[in-house]
Amino acid sequence: MLIDILIPIVTMTALAVLFAGILAVANIAFSVEKDPRVEEILEALPGANCGACGYAGCAAFAEAVAKGEAPVNGCPVGREKVAEEICRIMGVSGEQESEAERHTARLVCQGTHEAAKTKMDYHGVQDCRAATLINGGDKTCPYGCLGLGTCVRACPFDAIQMGDDGLPDIDQELCTGCGKCVEACPKDVISMFPSSAEVMVACNSKAKGAPVLKACKVGCIACGKCVKVCPQDAISMVDNLAVIDSHKCTNCGTCIEACPTNAIVRV
């Protein structure tokens, strides 16, 4: 009777001990040296796995930093705070690394409820992607912001709020430049700008002058005045839309004065 209970107990225990032994030996025999700094860096990172650094998630970035392949301040989300922490872990001083220019997302549309006309009443799914499927959305301008907040929901850092004027308000301080909203926007009306670019064309319309005037009070009508007045030759017309070359632009603001529709603004 006792033996009937003992045999299975002993067998199972023996098996368990055997496997434990094998695993214990294997743990020592097959141990791989890992850089302890990788773990530490990973701890310091925000852990959003947004990919804004150009690596596949925080773990890949931490590994690259430990190997010296990525800059210590390569995380655009954590900025100085995280960079300092990583500097401490890596034992380098932060000044050695040149600071990469910060890029943030900006809305290139000023088509508020007031400024932009609508061609229909939209009562469908409250999402820009859904609205776009129905004849391009309710705005008369086919390039403008629909203001249904797809970008607000896409932002992992709560940097975008929907304003009362029907346009999303992107908090430039909170924006980490991850680009999730740029990806999510079906109208491509959010773009990334370097922080040095203070003057920007806040319109996305590639239509000619007349249809823009009919659809929106603040659209770029491709009149070309800004191109002529720019002392740096930094502005060009591409697809009926003024484009400012941020490398040449000195933020002088001459174009802002010249623009008849106030489509060019200072941030």
Added chain:
Amino acid sequence: MQEILLIFFGAVFFNNFVLNRFLGICPFLGVSKRIETSLGMGMAVAFVMTLASIITWVLQGLVLNKLGLEYLQTITFILVIAALVQFVEMFLQKVSPTLHKALGVFLPLITTNCAILGIALLNIDFGYNLLQTIVHALGAALGFTLALILLAGIREKLEINDVPDAFAGIPIALISAGILALAFSGFVL
């Protein structure tokens, strides 16, 4: 020879582990978003399935049957599989970092995969010899990989389609999997 082929193709198509026996559904839905990852998962499963089948078969013959402990089959096999997966992971990390990188993330998922336990138990139930066991394991793993890749292909296509909100994600994947299983049941008739 004919019997071996029958076991192999039977495990791949007729008794497909995922679509007919409904084993290993968790990885079937979990890692079938991209064809690439599903292939990696399939390889990892093939690797562990074959090894686990061999070890559990030997253990059954040498230990459990000898001592009359057949009723401890399930718990013993779980022990074996869990230990084996841990061991394989450590082994791969040391010997082949590239392979570990390709299969590594999937290995812990297999620890508790019922398809592995299923094949180990079925081998014994069917009274297979060692060769038949290995062939059965390989066939089952291939069938698992096949099902995973088929669903991954469908889901990649679904991604660019306009799926109604209520069906987006897992629901539409489950419906696709159901239709896939229905198609596979055609092999039996």
